Every structure is written in structure tokens, then in C-alpha cells.
Amino acid sequence: MWLLAALARMQPAAESQAEDAACLRRIASGDQAAAGELYDRHSRALYSLILRIVADETEAEDVLQEVFAQAFRQASRYDATRGVVAAWLLMMARSRAIDRIRAKRTRFEGRTGEVERIDQMPDTQPDAASMMLTEEQTRSVQRALGELPLMQRMAIELAYYEGLSHSEIAERLEQPLGTVKTRIRLGLLKLRDALTHPNAQSPRVGGPMEGAT
Amino acid sequence: MSTHDELKANAAGYVLGGLDAAERREFELHLAECAECAADIASLRPAIDALAATVPQVSPRPEVRARILRSVGAAGDRAQSRRNAPQMRAGGWLALAAAIVIAVGAGLYALRVQRQMADLQARFDQQRATSAVLSAPDLARIDLQGQPVAPDARARALWSRTRGLVFTAANLPPAPAGKAYQVWVVTAQMPVSAGLLTTDPSGGGTQYYYTPPDIAAPVAVAVTLEPAGGVAAPTGEKYLVGMP
Numbered sequence: 001m002w003l004l005a006a007l008a009r010m011q012p013a014a015e016s017q018a019e020d021a022a023c024l025r026r027i028a029s030g031d032q033a034a035a036g037e038l039y040d041r042h043s044r045a046l047y048s049l050i051l052r053i054v055a056d057e058t059e060a061e062d063v064l065q066e067v068f069a070q071a072f073r074q075a076s077r078y079d080a081t082r083g084v085v086a087a088w089l090l091m092m093a094r095s096r097a098i099d100r101i102r103a104k105r106t107r108f109e110g111r112t113g114e115v116e117r118i119d120q121m122p123d124t125q126p127d128a129a130s131m132m133l134t135e136e137q138t139r140s141v142q143r144a145l146g147e148l149p150l151m152q153r154m155a156i157e158l159a160y161y162e163g164l165s166h167s168e169i170a171e172r173l174e175q176p177l178g179t180v181k182t183r184i185r186l187g188l189l190k191l192r193d194a195l196t197h198p199n200a201q202s203p204r205v206g207g208p209m210e211g212a213t
Numbered sequence: 214m215s216t217h218d219e220l221k222a223n224a225a226g227y228v229l230g231g232l233d234a235a236e237r238r239e240f241e242l243h244l245a246e247c248a249e250c251a252a253d254i255a256s257l258r259p260a261i262d263a264l265a266a267t268v269p270q271v272s273p274r275p276e277v278r279a280r281i282l283r284s285v286g287a288a289g290d291r292a293q294s295r296r297n298a299p300q301m302r303a304g305g306w307l308a309l310a311a312a313i314v315i316a317v318g319a320g321l322y323a324l325r326v327q328r329q330m331a332d333l334q335a336r337f338d339q340q341r342a343t344s345a346v347l348s349a350p351d352l353a354r355i356d357l358q359g360q361p362v363a364p365d366a367r368a369r370a371l372w373s374r375t376r377g378l379v380f381t382a383a384n385l386p387p388a389p390a391g392k393a394y395q396v397w398v399v400t401a402q403m404p405v406s407a408g409l410l411t412t413d414p415s416g417g418g419t420q421y422y423y424t425p426p427d428i429a430a431p432v433a434v435a436v437t438l439e440p441a442g443g444v445a446a447p448t449g450e451k452y453l454v455g456m457p
Contacts, residue, residue: 036282043281044272045265052268055341062306064273065281072285090265104310141263142425143405147445150409157423159229160264162338166226167233178222185225192260 016041020085021078028076035072042086043068046093053097053161063100067093098163136198144194152187155180217247224253228261269375269426342377342421349373355434357455359384366416368453370434372398378407378422380434385416385452388438395439396422397447400429409443410436432456 020041026034046067051060070092078088145153151173158164158172166184170177220243226232227240244250346352352373359366368382380396388394396407407422436453 032282035285036278039278039282043278044270047273047277048268048270049265051271055345057274058309059306061273061277061280064277065284068281069285087262090262094265100306104313137263138266139425139427141260142267142427145264145267146406146408146423146425149442153408156229156264159226159231160261163230165231165233166223169231181222181226184229184231185222188225188228188257188260191263192256195259195263 017084017086024071024075024078024085027072028078035068038071039068042089045086046089049090050093050097053094054100059100060097063093063097066096070096094160098161102163134198137195140194140198141191144191148187148190149183151175152183152190155183156187156191159184217243217250220247221250221253224250225257228254228257267425269377271375339421343379343419346371346373346376346379346421349376351375353457355431355455355457357382357434357436357453360451360454362450363452366453368436368455370396370455372424372431372434374424374426374428378424379419380407380410380422381417381419382410382412382436382453383415383417385412385418385436387414387416388412391441392438392449393441393443394418394436394452395443395447395449396420397435397437398424398428398431399433399435401432402429404435404447406443406445430457 020038023034023038023041027038043064047060047064050063050067051057054060054063067089071089078085145156148156154173155169155175158169159166164172166180167177169175169184170180173180175183220240223232223236223240227237227244232240240250244254350373352371355370355372357366357368357370363384363386365384366382366386367384368380371379371381378396378398382394385394394410394412396410397404398407399405405424405428407424408420410418410420412418433454433456435447435451435455437447437451438449439447440449
């Protein structure tokens with residue numbers, strides 16, 4: 001039964017994926033209206049993520065423009081087997097937004113070089129298994145994130161929104177590297193459980209105390 | 214060479230893009246021959262993708278649409294040169310960044326000399342989030358009163374649905390060992406944990422908390438004393454309560 005329910009939930013996501021993929025094909029063939037459609041379908045989610053990362057409306061608008069420019073340029077190369085369009089766009093948005101705050105951080109710290117562009121990292125490629133979330137799943141993950149022990153949540157947020165490496169997070173939180181790795185892992189497992197069982201109240205791996213040390 | 218367990222501990226970092234280049238290469242080599250780690254990656258990835266959906270949802274200004282569509286419509290042949298010279302495209306924001314660097318740089322420099330960069334950066338992030346809340350167009354204020362256990366305690370919650378919660382407290386008694394203050398946003402359905410509140414020796418503290426944008430409008434904000442590390446639903450004595 002749960003499988004049927006899960007399939008029913010995925011249906012709209014599958015439909016919008018098909019529409020998105022069609023949209024990209026039209027953009028690749030020079031259809032200007034399709035560009036507007038893609039913008040209307042995704043600009044809010046992309047802008048929200050970018051704004052959360054760069055925390056400045058003007059910069060967020062610039063990054064949004066870069067993301068759409070990149071998406072339109074690469075529309076012909078988009079490969080549906082590599083992942084859903086929404087995840088692909090969000091990945092580009094996160095990469096570019098993090099590039100921007102990293103560049104700023106590098107200036108603050110007076111360092112140059114050694115900052116790697118995150119969109120060259122193969123690990124941020126979306127996976128074919130990724131799908132768009134239902135509202136129920138989004139709420140469940142939000143709740144799970146809110147319920148994470150503070151240090152777990154901070155470690156995950158520093159990694160995801162600030163693009164910090166494990167060792168940078170360890171330095172920032174003044175925690176041993178191993179502890180940081182464990183916290184990130186535990187936190188992500190809880191988020192994953194929340195995603196898989198969106199109806200369960202307070203899905204958790206271990207108790208609320210376990211990350212408090 | 215790292216052991217399997219050491220490598221597996223890097224799986225989450227790999228998916229998040231948080232490994233350095235050498236670690237990443239080592240992990241990828243391992244991944245090619247370890248089905249367990251490959252499965253681990255596949256199971257963690259949706260959780261990371263889901264993070265993108267948890268941020269407060271905000272629409273870009275309406276005029277941005279035309280600007281972006283115009284720029285890509287007119288940029289058919291410029292796309293090539295842009296790709297070849299990505300640093301040129303950044304000209305406009307370089308000026309902005311320079312202005313920010315000049316404004317903030319002096320303050321940052323003094324503190325950097327004290328080698329407190331880590332602490333500073335954490336505070337900077339907090340303040341960036343805090344100032345975003347304080348300038349939010351949908352800002353709401355909720356004042357909290359001390360309860361019988363702490364009659365002198367005072368607090369104020371500044372909440373924006375789109376940007377989060379800034380909470381400032383004063384005159385809280387020191388939390389006993391093994392206990393911590395936890396801030397709750399009470400909705401009609403249930404209390405939602407905002408997070409833990411750390412207080413200084415005077416019993417004061419200011420903290421930014423993320424709140425889900427689709428949270429029901431709060432009917433109250435409260436602070437309780439809970440086991441250190443926090444709990445999923447309030448169990449302890451109420452120290453501060455306020456209603457909009």
C-alpha cells in the first residue's frame with residue numbers, strides 16, 4: 001500500500017519533470033517563450049535558495065540571472081538520465097551562490113587561489129533517483145531540520161549554505177574533525193528518514209540528546 | 214591509505230561537496246570498488262537535495278523576469294565570449310564587493326589580528342541573518358514576560374515569516390548544569406522548537422533562528438528549561454512567555 005501511495009505522490013513530480021525536459025528542448029531549438037516558461041516554473045525556488053546563501057537581494061538577482069543564462073546555454077546538453085531538471089537547476093544555483101560568497105570570503109581573509117569552484121565538483125551532480133518533493137515531504141524535512149541538535153544543524157547548514165569543507169567547519173565550530181563528520185552524517189540520516197517517512201512524527205536516528213555532546 | 218570506515222565517514226561530505234581535492238579523489242577511487250559506499254551516497258543524496266526546499270520561499274522582484282529574459286534573448290552570440298571570459302561578467306558585482314570590503318574590511322582586520330576569525334565569522338553570519346530579519350517587510354514583534362520562576366526575565370522576539378526569528382533575552386537565571394534554555398514558537402497546532410538559547414553571565418543572549426516559512430502564525434513564543442541538547446516538545450518549566 002505504501003508503495004502505491006508513494007507512486008501517487010510522485011506522479012505530479014514526474015509530469016512536471018516531463019514538462020521541464022520539453023521546455024529545455026524548446027529552448028535549445030531557440031523558442032523564446034520556453035525560456036519564460038522555465039523562468040516562471042523555477043525562479044521562486046531558485047531565488048529562495050540563492051537568497052538564503054548570499055543574503056543580499058541585489059546579489060541574489062545577479063546570481064539568478066547567471067543561473068538562467070547557464071541553463072539556457074546548456075539546455076541542449078541537458079541529459080534527462082542525469083537527474084530531474086529542478087535538481088539540476090538548484091545544483092547550479094547553489095554552486096554559483098556559494099562561489100560568490102566564497103569569493104567574498106577569500107577577499108576578507110586576504111587569501112587567493114585554493115578556492116575550488118564548487119560546480120566543478122562531481123559530487124554535487126544530481127542523481128537520477130532524486131525527485132521533486134511533495135509539500136508533505138518538504139514540511140517533514142523542515143520539521144526534522146528544526147529538531148536536529150543545534151550543532152548538527154549548524155554543521156549541515158555551514159556545509160550546505162556556506163559551502164564550507166569538513167575541516168573548515170571543524171575550525172569554525174571549534175570541534176574535532178571526526179566529531180563534525182559524525183554530526184553531519186547523523187543529521188543527514190535524520191533528514192533522510194524524514195523524507196522517507198514524511199508522516200512519522202519526529203522521525204529520528206537516536207534520541208534528541210545524542211548530538212548534544 | 215585510509216580504512217573503509219574512515220572513507221565511509223567522508224560519504225556525507227562527498228555528497229555535500231565538503232571534501233578537499235585529495236580526499237575527494239581518494240573517496241572516488243574507493244567508490245568505484247565499494248558497493249556499500251555507493252549505496253550510502255545514493256541514500257544520502259535525496260536528503261541533501263531536500264535541503265533546497267526547506268529555505269523560506271521568496272519570489273524575486275517582478276521586474277527581474279524581464280531583465281533576465283532580455284539578457285538571455287539578446288545574448289545569443291555573447292554567450293560564447295562570456296563562456297571564455299567568465300571573470301568579465303563579474304564586473305558589476307566586483308564594484309559592490311569592493312565597497313563591502315572597504316566598509317567591513319577595517320573592522321574585520323582588527324579582529325583578524327587577534328586570530329579570532331572563526332568566532333568572528335560565526336558572529337558575522339548571525340548578524341547577517343539578524344539584520345536580514347530586522348529589515349524584513351513582514352516583521353512582527355512579540356514581547357515576553359518573566360514567569361514566576363524568573364519574574365525579572367524579559368525577552369523580545371522579532372519574527373519574519375520569510376527571514377526567520379531573532380530572539381533577545383535578558384535577566385535569565387543561569388541554566389543549571391545539564392540544562393539549557395530552549396525557545397519555542399507556539400502555533401495553534403503545536404509548539405515548534407526554534408532552538409537553544411545560550412545566555413551570558415548576566416543572563417542575556419541574542420540568537421537568530423531559522424523558522425520554516427509555512428509555519429502557522431505563532432499564538433505565543435515561550436522559553437523553557439530543558440535537558441541540555443534540547444527536546445522535540447517542551448517538557449520543562451516555562452521561564453518566559455509572550456503573545457502577539
